[in-house]
Amino acid sequence: MTETINLALGLGFLLGLKHATEADHIVAVSTIVSEQRSVWRSALVGALWGLGHTLSLLIAGLVVILFRVAIPERAATYLEFAVALMIILLGSHVLYRVLRDNRRVHVHAHEHDGYAHTHLHFHDERSAHDPREAQHHARHAHIIGNLGWKPLLVGMMHGLAGSAALTLLVLTEVMRGGSSALGLAYLLIFGIGSIGGMLLMSALISLPFVFTAERFARINTPIRLLAGLGSVVFGFYYAWEVWVG
Incomplete structure (x- = not known):
């Protein structure tokens, strides 16, 4: 009996590690990691994602x-579709950030005759300036929330959707041969595995x-653009797959 319990918990940890490598998780976290400038902060993003993921699993x-x-099943489908929309929004936000922070092409907010509007603004090399000079307050607020609520909430959403439903099916199977405490222990071990897996994946993705941010600034912008665009494209594909499936 003890060997069976240990096997089930060990399986939960391995499944948690594997769970962190699923495509929708990697894409969502990569959009957040693309805004970081250190491997440590990126790893923390992954850990917070895993924590949010684990919290929602434990609650469910x-x-x-x-x-x-x-x-x-219908609720699980709606949650997966919500994840797809979230991935699209995350990718769109990265694209907005890249354009806003670019010295030659970025987003400007203007007010004329009492009406405010936002549009793309282009500069040549001589008149280029750092748009963050005019966006200091917004950037500060972004930094405050970047490592807290965003990866945590993204992880919680993923925890409720998709393969989280499969995890709860495994939980039911575990409880048939054990107790409620064993079921929660399985989810907790699964969550620890997902935290560790996403921490490692986030650190690798951030490299x-x-x-490029440290040594090749010209390459960093295209890479971030690709990350944002890839997230948007994947989000639409994922939404279509969920809806048609």
């Missing part, structure tokens, strides 16, 4: 255990962004 697990209910 408690609901399953206490009320003996299963997550409806091209951090390296």
Whole structure:
């Protein structure tokens, strides 16, 4: 019996590690990591994602255990579709940030005759300036929230959607041969595995962004643009796949 429990918990940890490498998770976290300038902060982003993911799993697990209910398939589909929309928004935000922070091409907000509007603004090399000079307050607010609520909430959304439903099915199987405590222990071990897996993945993903930001600034902007554009394209593909499937 003890060997069976250890095997189930060990399997949960390995599945958590694998869970962190799924495409939608990698794409979503890469959009957040692309805005970081250190491997340590990027790894922290992954850890926060894993923490949010684990919290939502534990909450859903408690609901399953206490009320003996299963997550409806329709609800799981809606949650997956919401994840796809979230990935599109994350990618769009990266594109906006890259354009706003670029010295030659970025977004400007103007007000004329009492009406405010935003548009792309182009500079030549001589008149180029750092748009962050006029966006200091917004950038400061972004930094405050960047390592807190964003990766945490993104992780929580992923925890409720997609393969999280499969995890709860495994939880049900574990409880058939054990107890509620064993079921929660399985989810916790699974969550620890996902935290460790995403921490490592985020650190690895951050390497091209951090390296080019330090030494090859001209390459950093195209890489960030590709990350944002790739996220938007993947988000639309994922939404289409979920909706058609």
